[in-house]
Amino acid sequence: MTAAAPVVQLRGVVKDYRGQRDVVHALRSVDLEVAPGQLLAIHGRSGSGKTTLLNVVGGLDRADSGSIEVCGVDVQAASDEQLAELRRSRVSFVFQAFGLLPVLSAAENVEIPLRLQGLDRTSRASRVAELLGLVGLSARATHRPSELSGGEQQRVAIARSLAASPSLLIADEPTGQLDTRTGAEIMELIRRVVVEREIAAIIATHDVSIMDMADAHVELSDGAVISTQRPDVAWR
Ligand code: ADP
Ligand code: MG
Numbered sequence: 001m002t003a004a005a006p007v008v009q010l011r012g013v014v015k016d017y018r019g020q021r022d023v024v025h026a027l028r029s030v031d032l033e034v035a036p037g038q039l040l041a042i043h044g045r046s047g048s049g050k051t052t053l054l055n056v057v058g059g060l061d062r063a064d065s066g067s068i069e070v071c072g073v074d075v076q077a078a079s080d081e082q083l084a085e086l087r088r089s090r091v092s093f094v095f096q097a098f099g100l101l102p103v104l105s106a107a108e109n110v111e112i113p114l115r116l117q118g119l120d121r122t123s124r125a126s127r128v129a130e131l132l133g134l135v136g137l138s139a140r141a142t143h144r145p146s147e148l149s150g151g152e153q154q155r156v157a158i159a160r161s162l163a164a165s166p167s168l169l170i171a172d173e174p175t176g177q178l179d180t181r182t183g184a185e186i187m188e189l190i191r192r193v194v195v196e197r198e199i200a201a202i203i204a205t206h207d208v209s210i211m212d213m214a215d216a217h218v219e220l221s222d223g224a225v226i227s228t229q230r231p232d233v234a235w236r
Pocket of ligand 1 (some may be wrong): 002017018024026045047049050051053103
């Protein structure tokens with residue numbers, strides 16, 4: 001069996017934060033890969049480097065050294081403009097705090113990336129309807145975020161993240177503000193879209209219960225990968 005080319009490949013990625021007096025070694029030579037249709041969980045305690053890792057993969061921040069390839073793009077060598085284009089067309093983010101615009105309805109929030117892509121009005125409307133259906137929120141299209149539960153808001157955020165048909169979904173503690181059961185439902189939803197749409201996903205979490213839904217785990221401690229588990233060697 002030939003494995004599909006990885007969507008994400010990191011080799012020896014290093015990132016320091018330099019303060020006035022001290023240096024934080026946020027990432028210490030991190031290696032990892034994620035294939036299409038694969039969900040990788042990054043776990044580790046608060047401060048272990050999870051958010052830093054997601055940010056350098058998604059081109060929101062720059063690593064100091066090492067190589068990062070995302071969807072065939074050399075992220076380290078890419079210009080800011082190329083990184084912006086990567087985020088517009090190939091990579092999307094889901095955050096712990098949902099990140100929806102409060103004055104817009106669920107449908108309008110999902111529509112934002114489609115507007116950025118310049119899609120016409122009719123195509124946008126049908127795509128928004130499809131995406132809200134996918135996350136089970138067709139009946140809440142006109143609701144504003146304040147009129148939705150936390151789990152529903154995260155569903156809208158997931159629908160929005162899928163609008164531009166990304167190859168990579170990056171989620172930073174997406175269940176962190178949800179109760180256990182709702183968090184598990186959100187993970188189920190992410191798991192389903194990863195498989196159905198053959199998206200690669202990287203999810204940071206310190207919630208042990210949702211890690212079981214991932215295909216592989218990377219554990220970070222103090223910026224270093226201290227364990228890696230893959231389905232062929234571990235728990236499946
Ligand atoms: P996690 O997401 O696992 O909680 P982070 O990636 O946010 O961890 O942080 C990793 C380390 O880097 C922590 O020690 C944190 O204090 C430090 N750090 C994060 N962002 C900055 C920053 N902008 N400036 C300085 N230090 C930072
Ligand atoms: Mg974090």
